Amino acid sequence: MVEVEAAHQQPPPALVFDAARLSGQADIPQQFLWPADESPTPDAAEELPVPLIDLSGGAADAEVVRQVGEACQLHGFFQVVNHGIDPALLAEAHRFTDAFFTLPLAEKQRAQRRQGESCGYASSFTGRFASKLPWKETLSLRYCSASASAAADGGVAAYLVEKLGEEYRRHGEVYGRYCSEMSRLSLEIMEVLGASLGVGRAHFRRFFEGNDSIMRLNYYPPCQRPYETLGTGPHCDPTSLTILHQDDVGGLQVCAAGRWRSIRPHAGALVVNIGDTFMALSNGRYRSCLHRAVVNSRVARRSLAFFLCPEMDKVVRPPGELVDARNPRAYPDFTWRALLDFTMRHYRADMRTLEAFSSWIVRHGHHAPPLNL
Numbered sequence: 001m002v003e004v005e006a007a008h009q010q011p012p013p014a015l016v017f018d019a020a021r022l023s024g025q026a027d028i029p030q031q032f033l034w035p036a037d038e039s040p041t042p043d044a045a046e047e048l049p050v051p052l053i054d055l056s057g058g059a060a061d062a063e064v065v066r067q068v069g070e071a072c073q074l075h076g077f078f079q080v081v082n083h084g085i086d087p088a089l090l091a092e093a094h095r096f097t098d099a100f101f102t103l104p105l106a107e108k109q110r111a112q113r114r115q116g117e118s119c120g121y122a123s124s125f126t127g128r129f130a131s132k133l134p135w136k137e138t139l140s141l142r143y144c145s146a147s148a149s150a151a152a153d154g155g156v157a158a159y160l161v162e163k164l165g166e167e168y169r170r171h172g173e174v175y176g177r178y179c180s181e182m183s184r185l186s187l188e189i190m191e192v193l194g195a196s197l198g199v200g201r202a203h204f205r206r207f208f209e210g211n212d213s214i215m216r217l218n219y220y221p222p223c224q225r226p227y228e229t230l231g232t233g234p235h236c237d238p239t240s241l242t243i244l245h246q247d248d249v250g251g252l253q254v255c256a257a258g259r260w261r262s263i264r265p266h267a268g269a270l271v272v273n274i275g276d277t278f279m280a281l282s283n284g285r286y287r288s289c290l291h292r293a294v295v296n297s298r299v300a301r302r303s304l305a306f307f308l309c310p311e312m313d314k315v316v317r318p319p320g321e322l323v324d325a326r327n328p329r330a331y332p333d334f335t336w337r338a339l340l341d342f343t344m345r346h347y348r349a350d351m352r353t354l355e356a357f358s359s360w361i362v363r364h365g366h367h368a369p370p371l372n373l
């Protein structure tokens, strides 16, 4: 029995995570402290040797297909270079991230994320979770590729202007361009994943042509007790593909072979990992990988995560080639809308989200259209 609702019991009156104030204090509220068996150890985690995959030869390169397939069978993480994304755009997106998160709290709260929604500003999810609060602030934006033709930025600029005012249009245009570039790169990576799984380059690319994705800006203030807190707790991304640009501070860790290993920042490289929804699309062939973000007592850290997601009501079902007597269906059909709603309203995404979701579907009858095996 999965204790799902418990994760969202009404927590005590919301604590406010004002990083400008909290970051300097010797003591921190106990809601931010993590149990010893989940908090990071002081010894630096050894580096996880993930391949720096060179995309200059394009997504058709056989070596790229081999390296991505190998990484996805091992731990689901790899880094790409020569990905074609303008370094100036990456730098501008980070500059605007800094500009936003160093605003006074009241200004940021004008874009406050509402209960059950995935967009907006959140300061450590106080009011959403009762304990093990992440030491971070986030701003999440929605990017709809289908509307990109109309709004050219997937609706990102309009959202920021609506929430924060006309003076944020430039921010929105930069993040909109960033998202459309990430969407383009995601489709190239989907071609590589399709080729590596033997279902052809077009299959997953077509599935994600119209995507309804989430752009998340993570801001991790310095923390004076970095070995008792976590910037982002252990989890697998419930989404399909994550393309993350981290600054040069470091803090992303992956659990591989039962050990936490760090993914060292490489200037200009993008960190890529598959998520739960792609694990279901691959019928479990490729694993969504457990990872977390640790904080430090010296400097703030930022990471920009683009989460590729299918259109809300498209049924997530693996291609027939990946289902046979030896590889029966690993997960039931579902829609991304149902899984997103599950993580927003009923379950804090962790390392068992898809299992918890699968039994939740059965118990709550959220049946997707019948299988057409």
Ligand SMILES: C=C1C[C@]23C[C@H]1CC[C@H]2[C@]1(C)CCC[C@@](C)(C(=O)O)[C@H]1[C@@H]3C(=O)O
Binding pocket: 134, 214, 216, 232, 233, 234, 235, 236, 237, 238, 239, 307, 340, 343, 344, 348, 349, 350
């Ligand atoms: C669909 C999503 C939920 C989260 C943001 C995206 C993909 C990653 C998820 C998350 C980061 C996993 C760890 C817990 C979480 C609550 C967080 O720390 O932010 C998750 C995000 C969320 O539910 O807002």
Ligand SMILES: O=C(O)CCC(=O)C(=O)O
Binding pocket: 216, 218, 232, 237, 244, 246, 251, 252, 291, 292, 293, 302, 303, 305
């Ligand atoms: O900040 C990082 O390096 C990782 C963040 C993350 O895993 C997430 O936002 O899902």
Ligand SMILES: [Fe+2]
Binding pocket: 235, 236, 237, 242, 291
């Ligand atoms: Fe993640």
